Amino acid sequence: MFNQQLLSLIKKEFTLEFRQKASLSGVLVYVVATIFISALSFNKIINPAVWNALFWIIFLFSAINICGKSFSKESGGAALNNYFLYKPLTFFTSKLIYNFIFLLSISLITLFFYSWFVGYLIQNLILFTIVLVLACMGFSAILTLMSAIASKAENNNSLMSILSFPVLIPVLILVLKISRQAIDGLAWSVSSDFLLILISVNAICIVLSVLLFPYLWRA
Numbered sequence: 001m002f003n004q005q006l007l008s009l010i011k012k013e014f015t016l017e018f019r020q021k022a023s024l025s026g027v028l029v030y031v032v033a034t035i036f037i038s039a040l041s042f043n044k045i046i047n048p049a050v051w052n053a054l055f056w057i058i059f060l061f062s063a064i065n066i067c068g069k070s071f072s073k074e075s076g077g078a079a080l081n082n083y084f085l086y087k088p089l090t091f092f093t094s095k096l097i098y099n100f101i102f103l104l105s106i107s108l109i110t111l112f113f114y115s116w117f118v119g120y121l122i123q124n125l126i127l128f129t130i131v132l133v134l135a136c137m138g139f140s141a142i143l144t145l146m147s148a149i150a151s152k153a154e155n156n157n158s159l160m161s162i163l164s165f166p167v168l169i170p171v172l173i174l175v176l177k178i179s180r181q182a183i184d185g186l187a188w189s190v191s192s193d194f195l196l197i198l199i200s201v202n203a204i205c206i207v208l209s210v211l212l213f214p215y216l217w218r219a
Helices: 002-019 022-042 048-067 077-085 088-117 125-151 157-184 188-218
Strands: none
Touching (some): 002 088, 048 157, 088 188, 125 188
8 A cells, every 4th residue: 555655646746747847847957057057167177176066066956946846736735635645654755756766867967968068077987876876865855854844834945945955064065075086086995984974864864854754744
């Protein structure tokens, strides 16, 4: 029963997304425009630190745009209907998985075009990809919960950004550090401890989000 409801909710999220393409188009336009401006500015000659920072800036705003609207339509009658139909764990997990898949897809597209137009500097692509996946997991957990909190304040996007940024800082610091090591091509042993810390932080974020959401669900 749990799996059936979860799959149906995830399917519903993707169906609504592709039926109403405004948000998807907005994210893609933002990504393409940023990459295009970066390519014109740097002309494929860019410092690794700047390359890394600029990529994660694009990632950060893409994540906020994607996850920030998670609960924008879950208000009023829709929220009451969901309250009686679904369990909080099932409902939140579907949002979390959807945001993770959507954000990871956009991030991989961003990485491809960013490397193509701005320049490819990554020496350890496997490590960078792992960091990207873990970043998507952490950001999805944090921003999905913050979107739920903002929905209780009439979908105040400014509130979500204010609440999210302090919580995102530990994940951002780890992601920037490990991704820079991947760009420089350092040995795996150098990054292993930071990867374990990032995985632990992600696990804490996911568990806390799952534990806290039922209280918002009943609010």
